[in-house]
Each structure stands twice: as structure tokens, then as C-alpha cells.
Amino acid sequence: MRLSNLFGKTLRETPSEAENISHQLLLRAGMISQVAAGVYSYLPLGWRALKKVENIIREEMDRIGAQELLMPVLQPLELWQGTGRDLSFGKSLFTLKDRRERRLVLGPTHEEVITQLVRQNVQSHRDLPLLLYQIQTKFRDEPRPRGGLMRVREFTMKDLYSLDADEEGLDKTYKSVIGAYQNIFARSGLSTVMVEADSGAIGGKDSHEFMVIAPSGEDEVIYCSSCKYAANAEKAQDLKGRMNEEEPLPIEEVETPRIKTIDELSGFLNIPKSKTLKAVFYSADEELVFVAIRGDLEVNETKLRNALRCHELRLASEEEVMRAGLFAGSASPLGITGIKRVADDSITTGSNLVAGANKPDTHLKNVNYPRDFDVDLVLDIALAQAGQGCPKCGERLLSTQGIEVGHVFKLGTIFSETLGASYLDRDGKKRPIVMGCYGIGVGRLLAAAIEQNHDEKGIIWPIPIAPYNIYLCALSIESEEVASASERLYEELQEGGFEVLFDDRVESAGVKFNDADLLGIPIRLTMSPRTLKSQAVELKLRWKNQAELVPLEEVSDRLEKNIRGGFTA
RNA sequence: CGGGGUGUAGCGCAGUCUGGAUAGCGCGCAUGGUUUGGGACCAUGAGGUCGGCGGUUCGAAUCCGCCCACCCCGACCA
Numbered sequence: 001m002r003l004s005n006l007f008g009k010t011l012r013e014t015p016s017e018a019e020n021i022s023h024q025l026l027l028r029a030g031m032i033s034q035v036a037a038g039v040y041s042y043l044p045l046g047w048r049a050l051k052k053v054e055n056i057i058r059e060e061m062d063r064i065g066a067q068e069l070l071m072p073v074l075q076p077l078e079l080w081q082g083t084g085r086d087l088s089f090g091k092s093l094f095t096l097k098d099r100r101e102r103r104l105v106l107g108p109t110h111e112e113v114i115t116q117l118v119r120q121n122v123q124s125h126r127d128l129p130l131l132l133y134q135i136q137t138k139f140r141d142e143p144r145p146r147g148g149l150m151r152v153r154e155f156t157m158k159d160l161y162s163l164d165a166d167e168e169g170l171d172k173t174y175k176s177v178i179g180a181y182q183n184i185f186a187r188s189g190l191s192t193v194m195v196e197a198d199s200g201a202i203g204g205k206d207s208h209e210f211m212v213i214a215p216s217g218e219d220e221v222i223y224c225s226s227c228k229y230a231a232n233a234e235k236a237q238d239l240k241g242r243m244n245e246e247e248p249l250p251i252e253e254v255e256t257p258r259i260k261t262i263d264e265l266s267g268f269l270n271i272p273k274s275k276t277l278k279a280v281f282y283s284a285d286e287e288l289v290f291v292a293i294r295g296d297l298e299v300n301e302t303k304l305r306n307a308l309r310c311h312e313l314r315l316a317s318e319e320e321v322m323r324a325g326l327f328a329g330s331a332s333p334l335g336i337t338g339i340k341r342v343a344d345d346s347i348t349t350g351s352n353l354v355a356g357a358n359k360p361d362t363h364l365k366n367v368n369y370p371r372d373f374d375v376d377l378v379l380d381i382a383l384a385q386a387g388q389g390c391p392k393c394g395e396r397l398l399s400t401q402g403i404e405v406g407h408v409f410k411l412g413t414i415f416s417e418t419l420g421a422s423y424l425d426r427d428g429k430k431r432p433i434v435m436g437c438y439g440i441g442v443g444r445l446l447a448a449a450i451e452q453n454h455d456e457k458g459i460i461w462p463i464p465i466a467p468y469n470i471y472l473c474a475l476s477i478e479s480e481e482v483a484s485a486s487e488r489l490y491e492e493l494q495e496g497g498f499e500v501l502f503d504d505r506v507e508s509a510g511v512k513f514n515d516a517d518l519l520g521i522p523i524r525l526t527m528s529p530r531t532l533k534s535q536a537v538e539l540k541l542r543w544k545n546q547a548e549l550v551p552l553e554e555v556s557d558r559l560e561k562n563i564r565g566g567f568t569a
Numbered sequence: 570c571g572g573g574g575u576g577u578a579g580c581g582c583a584g585u586c587u588g589g590a591u592a593g594c595g596c597g598c599a600u601g602g603u604u605u606g607g608g609a610c611c612a613u614g615a616g617g618u619c620g621g622c623g624g625u626u627c628g629a630a631u632c633c634g635c636c637c638a639c640c641c642c643g644a645c646c647a
Contacts (some may be wrong), residue, residue, distance in 0.1 A: 011580055011581090011596095012597075012608070013581045013595095014580090015580065016575085016581070016582090016640080017575090017641095019641070034639085036639090037638085037640085088647080089646095089647080090646095092647095111647080142645085143570080143646060144641095144644090144645075146641085151646085198647095218646095312645095314644075314645090437647085475605075475606060476605060476606090478605090507605095508604085508606090508609060509607060510605095510606080510607040510608045510609080511608055511609095512608095513606080513607045513608085514607065514608050517607090526606080528606065530606070
């Protein structure tokens with residue numbers, strides 16, 4: 001490709017709307033262009049890089065025996081009503097009507113469609129196991145698209161679905177997909193961490209995410225440096241620390257004028273926060289829920305949502321709390337009736353806690369569970385925090401930000417049972433197909449690769465996903481000598497099968513070098529009257545400072561060796 | 570959806586508070602010339618519904634109202 005013909009221009013200044021690095025560099029390099037919030041065009045260079053990633057994915061998918069197919073973006077709403085996911089996706093689902101007023105959705109994912117497809121095509125255990133995938137555009141009406149390609153409303157996703165006869169089969173498949181994913185990310189030049197993930201309200205057994213550690217990441221990862229434990233913060237557990245077991249004392253009322261928060265309470269009574277009991281009210285699908293947790297901990301709303309199996313969860317308003325006859329600020333688990341009560345298991349470890357008295361300016365001392373109150377549900381709903389103990393080994397947990405580039409998920413039989421996808425086993429018995437689903441956000445992977453591979457000059461593409469491998473930079477191209485020699489080299493390299501971006505523009509050296517750096521092409525070959533004096537070109541790797549002269553007749557061999565063998569930083 | 574911000578040429582911005590003449594600057598773009606190994610210089614030039622609609626006014630980029638778009642924080646987000 002000649003740079004003089006390339007569509008897409010580099011920008012000297014960063015467009016003001018771009019906040020994170022990958023967004024800035026993608027815009028400045030002329031690789032993407034925004035159309036609307038969370039909607040982008042890929043320009044030729046960006047599109048080439050995206051296709052590189054797609055092809056790596058295809059190779060690794062095919063290697064584990066997965067078959068590529070293509071399912072539609074346009075899907076009937078009834079299909080989604082069949083699984084109830086029209087409700088769980090809620091407003092994130094793009095919907096539309098056709099001319100006959102039939103309601104359709106733009107697919108945010110394809111479990112429903114694949115399950116229906118499989119139902120029509122799989123009848124016997126002989127058809128299993130099966131791995132099917134596609135690379136397709138997904139639509140999600142995100143509440144807040146952000147960060148360039150990080151979170152968009154229309155995006156390319158590779159989604160793979162596994163169909164197995166039983167759980168053992170699924171476990172095996174799951175492992176093999178994880179291996180493929182690790183290959184994909186490694187080959188794309190990304191370093192990722194696999195973390196335990198929330199499997200959502202629909203249940204399912206295991207779920208893991210592949211995180212690219214980067215400060216711009218939207219997800220918090222809780223991990224342990226001494227064992228392998230790592231989890232998305234919304235899934236993570238920690239040791240809540242056992243409190244000293246004390247002899248339960250009789251309940252005592254204390255005056256606590258204008259004391260509302262746990263901080264104020266612990267300060268006023270001069271006790272640690274862990275000796276208090278926090279009461280929080282949530283509205284779960286518009287139903288008031290009372291939540292109790294030890295005062296030093298915070299509620300993990302993802303865990304709570306899963307426990308309650310609800311779609312919408314939010315903090316209840318003060319008015320809603322009062323309407324139920326309770327006092328926010330000194331609400332009490334004692335004597336509470338008529339609403340659902342959930343408690344974190346931390347309340348079972350403390351004793352003689354201070355809790356609300358359910359009247360203004362009053363708290364109760366020496367509250368003990370289960371002596372003094374009862375709840376409907378006790379389970380872990382606490383937010384794990386860095387600094388606390390690792391649930392596996394007890395060491396202190398750490399926290400970092402990550403970009404979720406992949407997600408693997410054991411679905412089990414939820415979809416196959418709901419939509420009736422079953423097979424006959426060896427004994428002629430009908431069984432539901434056991435499913436798994438596995439996604440990679442292709443555009444997000446591209447952005448993450450930039451977050452991880454750049455410097456102050458621009459992108460540093462890993463060779464396997466670079467839009468072009470070689471930037472042929474002809475300086476003083478208006479001289480006949482350079483013009484003809486660079487044209488010859490350009491042709492020769494192309495004939496040799498190299499992907500070359502030929503900077504044939506009449507521009508100063510500075511402009512060309514800066515563009516080469518910004519675009520992040522891994523190998524730069526510079527030809528100028530100076531290098532031609534010794535019948536050579538200068539070869540420089542994007543991630544190194546040093547350049548070297550390579551004789552013209554050795555260029556092809558040298559590139560061949562290095563690209564196949566891989567340059568290393 | 571709540572909070573904050575921005576909208577003026579392809580990009581980055583000034584001008585808006587305090588209304589006034591052909592709406593400016595830098596980059597980029599075009600043409601010509603001089604340059605040529607890390608974003609050159611000179612000259613000439615093209616390019617604007619000042620986000621939209623309505624209002625106030627002799628006069629609106631500027632004041633008022635409504636709306637729209639985009640960004641950030643949060644809520645939300647298989």
C-alpha cells in the first residue's frame with residue numbers, strides 16, 4: 001500500500017473527546033472514526049489490524065475443532081421472550097419493528113439462536129460434542145459507551161458455543177477452549193490474567209474472564225500474589241476475619257443523638273466498625289429488601305442480585321424505607337417483619353454487636369445472631385477488598401484494574417432445557433444438551449493491545465496483529481535515485497509476500513518518521529541518498545532505538561528470518 | 570437516569586461574562602518557490618448553517634427559552 005493513496009490521515013493533535021490512550025492513538029493514527037456515541041467506522045489500517053486478530057482467532061478455534069458459521073443480527077423478539085432474557089437484558093436490548101409490526105431485536109449475543117439451531121440439527125449423542133462459533137457484530141444499547149473501542153454499542157465479537165452430552169464433556173471442552181484463548185491472546189501480543197468471574201443471575205457453574213491488566217481498565221481484579229487466586233471484584237471473596245467470640249450479653253439500649261452512619265456510630269461509642277451491624281435497604285425489582293452486614297464491610301450488589309435472583313437492584317429511597325415503618329440510620333434487624341431479610345455471613349462471626357433500634361437516635365448494644373433476630377437468607381454478599389485475606393491461602397489480597405477481553409462460561413442446561421434442545425443417549429433416553437459459551441471482544445482486544453503496547457510516540461503493534469509489518473520510508477523521494485530504488489524495493493518486497501506500507505509521499509524526514517512511529521508499524525526500512533551510497537537501507541524496529549544498515553540484496557532474507565522467527569524486544 | 574462539562578473551518582482552540590462593522594489564530598489542505606535524516610520556510614489561496622429551533626433587540630457566536638449531539642463521573646452493564 002502506498003501511503004500517498006491510503007485513506008485515513010494522521011492527526012498531529014489529539015481529538016479532545018479521547019480520554020484513554022488507545023482511543024487517542026487509534027484516532028490520531030486514522031484507524032477509526034466516530035459516527036455516534038459508541039459507534040465507530042474502522043478505516044483501512046484499523047480494519048486490517050482487526051482482521052489480523054480475527055484470523056488468529058479463526059486459526060485457534062479451528063485447531064480445537066470448532067466450526068465457523070454465521071448467525072443473523074436480526075432476531076425475533078419472541079425467541080428472547082422464550083428465555084426471559086428480553087427482561088434481563090432490559091434496555092440494553094436494541095429493538096425494532098418490521099413493516100408488519102413484528103418486533104425484532106438486534107442480537108446482543110446468540111445463545112437463543114444457537115440453541116434453536118442446534119435443536120433442529122442435533123438429535124443423537126453421536127452428534128456431540130460440537131463446537132460452533134462465529135465472528136459477528138453485536139448490538140448492545142449500553143447505558144454509557146466509553147473509552148473509544150473499549151465499550152461500544154455495536155461491536156465485533158467472536159462467540160463460540162459448546163454442546164456436550166454431559167458435565168464431564170463440558171469440563172473437558174471448557175479446558176480446551178481456555179487453552180485456545182490463551183494461545184489467541186499470547187499470539188496477539190497480549191499478556192492476560194484469567195480470573196474467576198460472576199456467572200450471573202441465570203446460574204451456571206464456572207465462569208472466567210481474561211483480563212488485560214491496564215490502568216484504564218473498567219474492571220477491578222482482586223488477586224493474591226502468593227497463590228494463584230484472582231477474581232473479578234464482583235465475584236471475589238476474602239476472609240472476613242473472625243471476631244473474638246464473647247459471652248453474649250443482654251441487650252441494652254443506648255442514646256445516639258443524630259448518629260446515622262457506621263463511621264459516626266463507631267466514633268461516638270468508641271468501638272471498631274466490626275463491632276457494629278450495618279443495615280441497608282435495597283429495592284429488588286421494586287420489592288423492599290432488608291440487608292444486614294457487619295459494619296466494616298460493604299455489600300457486593302452483584303452477589304446480592306444473584307442471591308435475590310432479581311433483574312433490577314438499587315438502593316431503596318428513604319421514603320420507601322419509611323413507608324415500611326423503618327428508620328434509615330438506625331434501622332434494626334430485630335423484630336422486622338413483612339419484608340425479605342438477607343444477611344451476609346459475617347454477622348454469624350461477631351458477637352455483641354451494636355445495631356439500630358428502629359427508632360430515632362437510639363441503637364442497641366449486644367445484639368447477637370441468631371439469639372436476637374432471624375433472617376431469610378444468610379450467605380456471602382460482601383465486597384472483597386484489597387488488604388484483606390486471600391480465601392485460598394490467607395495472604396493479603398491486592399487489587400488492580402483490568403480490561404475484560406474474553407469471557408468463558410459454563411452454561412449447563414439452562415438454554416437447552418428452556419428452548420428444548422435435547423439428544424437421545426445410548427440408552428435412547430432424552431437428555432438436555434450441556435452447553436458452554438465463550439466470547440472475545442475483537443475490537444476491545446485491539447484497543448487493549450494498544451493500551452499495553454505503546455510509547456509517547458504512538459502505537460507499537462505486535463507483529464502478528466500489525467496492519468502492515470514493514471514501513472518503507474523513502475526520504476528525498478523526489479530524487480530520481482531514491483524514487484527508482486525504493487520503487488524497486490517496494491515491488492520486490494511485495495513479491496516476496498511481505499506486507500509493506502510504502503511512504504512515497506513528498507514529505508520531510510521528520511513527518512515520515514513521526515507517522516511511522518504513530519502508526520506503530522513494527523519494522524521500518526529507511527532509504528535515502530545516504531543509505532544508497534552504500535547500497536543499503538536502514539532497518540529499525542519500532543520498539544528499539546538503534547537502527548542498522550542492511551545491504552539491499554540481504555533485505556529480503558533478513559526480513560524473512562526475522563518476521564517468521566519473530567523479533568523480540 | 571442523576572451530576573458535571575463541551576459544541577465556532579478536517580483537527581486543536583480564542584472570541585461569549587460586558588451584544589456592534591468583512592468571525593479570528595495555530596495545524597492541516599491547495600498552488601508556486603526555497604529547503605530536505607526526527608513534525609522546514611516564504612508567498613498566495615480555498616474552506617464557516619458559530620449544534621438546531623424559537624424569542625429579545627435597530628443589531629445575536631455573544632442575552633433568554635426549548636431541544637439535540639458528544640465527553641467525563643456515577644447509576645447501569647450475559
